Amino acid sequence: MNDRFITRRESIHKMFQLSFGVVLVGGIGNPFIPGTALGETEKSGWLVEGVGEKTGYSVKDLTRKVFDAAGGIGRFVSKGDVVVIKPNISWARAPQLAATTNPEVLEAVIELCQEAGAKKVRIADNTIHDARRCFAVTGVGKVAEKTGAELVYPRDSMMKEMNLHGQRLKDWPVFTPMVEADKVINLPVAKVHALSELTLGMKNWIGGVGGRRNALHQDIHETIVDLAQFFKPTVTLIDATRIMIANGPSGGSESDVRASNRLILSNDPVAADAKAALLFGMKPEDVGFIRLGNERGLGASDLKLIRQIRVSL
């Protein structure tokens, strides 16, 4: 398969072709085809998996390669855009513990956005531990300093009550930087979680809201999908360079971590999570929020419906 994806012009052609095809398939009644989102422009679900095969591969180079395979960063970020990157830096844990997004991946993404001419790149996450400690311990602070990206301190005054229009979540305080941006890049880390099974891209949006987040657990899958429906990222890049396979989501020991050397980039939040679930030896359909995301039309959990590219380094 070719490394390059399609250009904007080609994508419009593709879109017409695909939507035609989808109408056909949908007509036969395939249960895995989401109904509502199909008419939307970017429904041509695609996914790029980047694999670091050689030992000592460069995580930054792999990140670039993955974006190049998807058509280049210019496809997602235009000149003058305000880009918000949402990593998962909820815990004040050192990078090697895999509780947080790999700072190298973050750095590469910021640089790509800057190269694409973004006016401003902001790193925002409503952390669980004290944010200043999270910034310093996860290595994200260093990245911000190096790249000049703005590190947003999540504060009370930045939480604004909004209607999420969800099944379970209606009025809820939203971390405003997430919605005050031209482009949003979701940059989660892949790890296990006792209640939702996994913490991936869709669940990362719990860091996009404030309020009584600890009550979301009472209906975790439904609320994750509510959030994922509200926050629609331009693109999702799941950091699975190393994954946490036990003691999640906070981890705390290197024995909880396994190298996976993968990055998953997709425009379909459900498909990205589905692909990452496979890394944990799980069937996407067994993970509640992936199944529900598919049912509610957020994306496709059946990877057969997704155009996949694999690149390696």
Added chain:
Amino acid sequence: MKFRHLIWLRRTCQALFLAFFVFLVVETRLPPDAYFDYSLVSSEAKGIELSQPVSFFFHLDPLAWIASGISERRWIEGFGWAMALVVATFFLGRFFCGFICPLGTLNHMAGAFRPALKGKTLMAANQKKDDRKIKYFLLTAILVAAVLGMNYSGLLDPISTLFRSLALSVFPGIGIGLSTLFKGLAQSDIKLFNTIGYTAENLAAPVFGYGYKAFQAGLLIGALFLVILFLNRIKPRFWCRVLCPLGALLAVFSRYPILRLEKDESKCTHCGACVKSCQGAASCEPGIVWQNAECLACFNCQDSCREKALSFHFKWPMERAPGIDMGKRAFLGGVVAGLSVPLFGKLDGKMYKVSPPELIRPPGSLRESDFLARCQRCGLCMKVCPTNVIQPTWAEAGFEGFWTPVLVMTGGYCEYTCTLCGNVCPTGAIEKLAVKKKIQAPVRIGSAYLDRGRCLPWSGNGPCIVCEEHCPTSPKAIYLREESIAGADGKKVKVKLPFVDLKRCVGCGICENKCPVKGRPAIRVISAGESRSPENRILL
């Protein structure tokens, strides 16, 4: 040798030291530089160090040093400055009070700003009075109590008092006001207000703290601070003359002044200018004996005298100054108080009969008796804590431990890889810990237990696991078992039930803090199991 410009030297020193003190209060915080990389700190033997010497003024404080040393019967390290001050005081008198003490400077300013006393009333207020003996009484009481193992010097020590007042009352008070303002601006629909609020918050938050910082005894501490400042309307530097035990201690030490006030009675016109300007009521006018021990070395008298009848000189050989004006009654009263307060303090039995479950001390705290012997109740640990979990006690530690630090988990929690409180503690009541040691030992501050009646899954009210999710240890101290629990409709539902493994629990309290059952959470931390106390352990 004459010193005409000593008054300006004094004012400059006062301004600098007060500014330095306030600066250190501000700097007693998690390093605000988020770009600072301490990703490796948890694997190092070194803890997180603050860039500023925030405990400088405490290490300059001989009262803190002597009182905690006596009560713990041990040489407390790190007080080189205090020793130097004692030696200097022998020869220079209470120059600390006049030049350095930041609370003294504030009192000085409060007395000079729109003074309540003028003319005759001021003359009368600045005469030698018996109330000066109160400070010797307090000093005796503190030192005698220290011999009995109780150290409450911090309650009255000016450095502790000022730090506590600023850090736990003044700064948080301003901070809460600003936070409310910024939130109002941020929630406005006008874009300009948002920008102004955001920018102002970025500037103010590192100084006044991020979000709301609040302390449970803040109101009382602030009120007492105001009282101290308003006392200057009764007489100038009321606190320094009448109450300050550190001033009393330094007075005891100022025995051989080589810097002496020379009075030329023949030039004196008895205009009273020197008396009116005197800060210490130290009998500066010619004709009576200068009270070296009461003199705050402000040099106002020399400056105010138009006839040049008063002047300070370095005089050699040194001669012994008249003793302090303590009096038998103040001394005996001090002894009685010093003996009775520790004994009465134990009457509530909090420390000796039971282990108060809510008394959770910061990580690295010494065992209770040693802890109380050293703790200055200064509030450094409370100010530096990034989660605002450390609070001054009311009654949790009994009468003896009033205003000592306690962790209230509903307000914050102890960050698993943070050791800032121990790193700033001036007397070592909280041990300096490396993050590595805190995690590996592990240092336990208590242990969590479940209240199954409140817990959502245990009580049949549905899934939760928030406590397990936040548990920072690896493997987690809170583990889950899937069971079927009947809900209100009698139908059994599969839920994951949390359990606590006491062998792993360190008592950090994040489970209690994050539990969705607010106020009195379904999982709570009690002091039982804390590693500092052999008596309060649970497991064999």
